[in-house]
Amino acid sequence: MSPYLTSLIAIVKREALRFVHQRERFIAALVRPLVWLLVFAAGFRAALGLSIIPPYQTYITYETYIVPGLCGMILLFNGMQSSLSLVYDREMGSMRLLLTSPLPRWWLLLCRLIGATVISVLQVYAFLLIAYLFGIDLPPMGYVAVLPALIICGVMLGALGLALSSIIKQLENFAGVMNFVIFPMFFLSSALYPLWKMAESSPLLHDICAVNPFTHGVELIRFALYLDLNLPALGWTVLAAVGFLMLAMWGYDPARGLIRRKG
């Protein structure tokens, strides 16, 4: 077997094994979107009127509207967590181990990204299953069609996490990333409200939401769930993924030395 494939399988397997051993992380990752779905959305359905916008062909409940956004939320939290755990859990040792492999560094980072994405996607499916049990109806084929969208969006957000983990030198806790990355990305997107709704209240907010890559990731997932392809969303998500990935590779470049530690 080629060393590339061997290392890819090992890195993905390790991420999976670690995940199985961290049941709290799995439960936390599931509870978060479920609270939004079952509590937040239930309260908001009365207050928010939604018109029929693509990809929907009929009136939908607010719960149905936010499902793709909550899928995105799982990918967003996981993407940040898995990469930032490198810094946060003082896991630098195992990252160093990874980086002393004779395989090219970009490949090793890519493997780790793929491993983290696989775990994220599995969690999204667990969430979709529970949402289904609570009566969120999606086209059956949508569950299949959404897979590539989840992978692309997961890679994009994981790459952002990886880039941040190389650039942020000292991370005291997760709160900083929550405040400055996760919350703005999530709230300034189409996850909770459609963009036209944003435009009604503030054109500036609408514009910010429209350039947020997370919006495009969520829209890609939303359209895929309804067996539709949103080409601009796909283009922006892929572009953002490539950009974040390049930033991550730059951050982990030994000559750039952003992972330099004090001697």
Next chain:
Amino acid sequence: MSSGLRVKNLSFRYGARVALDDVNLSIDPGAFAALLGPNGAGKSTLFGLLTRLFTTENGTISIAGHDLSRDPRAALGAMGVVFQQPTLDLDLSVEQNLRYFAALHGISGRDAGVRIGAALDRLGMAERAREKVRALNGGHRRRTEIARALLHRPKILLLDEATVGLDAAARQSITAHVHDLCANDGMTVLWATHLTDEVYDTDRLFILHRGKILQDGITRDIAGDRDLKSVFLSQTGAEA
């Protein structure tokens, strides 16, 4: 001579602070070299450069004949590393940890199994292969890391403060094990430490202080009639 470990005119700075100042090391194949220095001497910076965590344009590093900047993959492939920070997954078994590392070097399947068996045997850890790392004491965790560093049959073994946090017995045992690797298997070893009792009389010794190599020679010759500890303290402690 091209093999062994060669470091030439290596300098490195963090902003304005000089961490390494024109460091030269030359270790012949099969030699045990101790890099002795107080905390903050630049040992970790040197290891960061040797393992290509980061690079510098000032100076060259050659590992078993491979230039680290020109041919990093061959150089890294010839090198086994034991880091100061623990790098084992606590929830995985000893064997799972070793399999993961083997795969990072492109070794899988039966070949990996054979090498893992041999490496654990070498370190007296064979019967613990299936135990979770969390259940091991500090000494056995270190042995696991050393066994892991040997899996890809490196020519050079680098250990950065490998005995940190261990009790006296485990410390002595690990030190003896690595000296054995050198004497019996012809491994070239660079052993960084701040503890003089880990250095044997016949070892090659480098004393690193404030980024400079103060001494380079055989321990016995450097210490002379005095014990190494007092020599080390007089050279590094007095001015600190």
